[in-house]
Amino acid sequence: MSTAGIHAGWDAAADGHGALTPPIHTASAYAQPSHAALKALFQRRADGFAYSRSGNPTTAVLEERITALEQGIGAIAVASGQAATTIALCALAAPGGHVVASSRLYGGTTEFLDDTLADFGVTCTVVDPWDLGAWEAAFTDSTRAAIVESIANPGAELVDLPALSAIAHERDVPVVVDSTLASPALYRPGEHGADVVVHSATKYLCGHGTTIAGLIVDTGRFDPRRCPDRWSRLTTPNRRFGVTFADDYARGGSGLLAYARAKYVTDFGTTLPASSAQQILVGIETLDLRMQRISEDAAALASRLHGRPGVAHVAHPTLPGRPDAHLAERDFPHGTSGVFSIELEGGEAAAAAFCDALRLWTIAVNIGDARSLVCHPATTTHSHLTDAQREACGVRPGTVRLSVGLEDREDLWADLEAGLAAARSGSEVTTAA
Structure with a gap:
């Protein structure tokens, strides 16, 4: 992890100037040696860069690096996480397909699906x-994708991904996992x-709040050639592009990503700027160190919050009574990230008083x-979301989401104590009124 996070996708010796970090390529277009060379790029008979709306050398390094970290066969870098979810699901399910989705998804994803x-x-x-x-019963003949989060936002619920995937794969349905919180x-x-x-x-891949990507x-698990009729957009010649995207699998590539890039990245214009790609690459270099520290501090703070006066519930996988505690032990030996939620007695009034009293923790989304x-x-x-949708993902009037950063743990705890005191006072005032 540490080695790949620093070196994957980039060879300083192969760079003309020996740059240790990937340069930021800000060009919008790339010169070609001949008419035939440019034609070959558009016909997908050659690899390279023609126009940065479809990719550029800096984003290509980021794509190679995340491919190595996830041990996949390919990746696409796009302008935001929402764009990533949109393109992945459109490439698999649009138009007219069916998606099975976890009830514990980020609000923006639920809105997009709905x-x-x-x-x-x-x-x-x-x-x-x-x-x-219920998961098994939700699949139909039209289902083209299933989506879950590896660690849910905001309640840090974990999923038994092997069990969920087995059910989906029995029906030849690919599983999409939003792994933002885990990395x-x-x-x-x-x-x-x-x-x-x-x-x-x-x-977390960026890690410093500077960049959207x-x-x-x-x-490498999904192969549309196993069900060619179901994935005809990939397994038959494409009218617009003149290629059969599934052929990429025979060459060790990803036909799904080739289709997603050619159609949706290009048409939606979800281009990731080269400067943004470089910022993510820098963040990844320290990812494993940051995640270890953040996970340890989040677990410790969640434990201290558990049972405190005014706190009705703490949603963290390591706490007593969580039905996913065994998954934390089995699948997350290095921690369960830095995001979790608490539910305060007193509803929104208590939550508002808590947030407003904090000085070190910043109110931000x-x-x-x-x-x-x-x-x-x-x-x-x-x-x-509707009240029912919020309830399904564990969001109630008194729910507060915490994202632990890299400050000193005791400083963070002192601030939380001040917030809890204010929440109790605010709740008491509201009750009295």
Whole structure:
């Protein structure tokens, strides 16, 4: 992990100037030696760069690096985590397919499934990922993808990915895993059955709150040639591009990613700027060190919060009573990341008082920053969901999401204690009124 995070995808000796870190290629287009060379690029008979909307040398290094970290066969870097999820699901399920989705997903993903993806004629069945019977019953003949989070946002629920994947694969349905909270430093979904992995690289891969980016990784498990009629867009000659994308698998590549890049990255214009790719590459160099420290501090703070006056519940996989505790021990030996939630007695009033009293924790909707962040999901990240949808993913009026950063643990705890005191006072005032 440490070695690949620093070296994968880049060879300083092969660079004309010996640059130790990948240069930022800001060109929008790339000169070709001949008409035939440019024609070959557009006909997909040669590898290279023609126009940066489809990729550039800096983003290519990032794609190779995340491929190595996830031990996949290829990757695409895009403009955001939301773009990564959108492109992955569109490439698999649009138009007119069906998706089985975990009820414990980030609010923006749930909104996308419920609204925008439906505009493409894609239907969705949402189920509790801990209910294997419900998960199995949700699949239909039209199902083209299943999606879960390796560590759910904001309640840090873990999934039994091997069990969920086995059910999906019996029906030849690929499994998409959003592994943003885990990152490859803590968990490689491909080792547990995932076919496609998506990341909001904005979070832990970047690590410093500077850059928006997303990544899609093909783990190599999905092969549309096993069900050619189901994946005819990949297994038959494409009218627009004049190629059969599934042929890439015979050459060790990913036909799914080739199709996604040619059609959706190009048409949606979800290009990742080279400067953003370079920022993510820098962040990845320290990923494993940061995730170890953050995971340890999050578990320690969650343990201290458990049972404190005014705290109705702490959602962290290491705490007593969690049905996924065995998964934390089995699948996450290096920790379960730095995001978890607490539920405060007193509802939104207590949550507001808690957040406003904090001085070290910053009120913001990002996660995975070097800074510790806090927000109230019911009025921010999950505010556009229905009450039932929020309840299904564990977001209630008193829920507060915490994202542990790299500050000193005792400083963070002192600030949390001040917040709890304010929450209790705010709750008492509201109750009295």
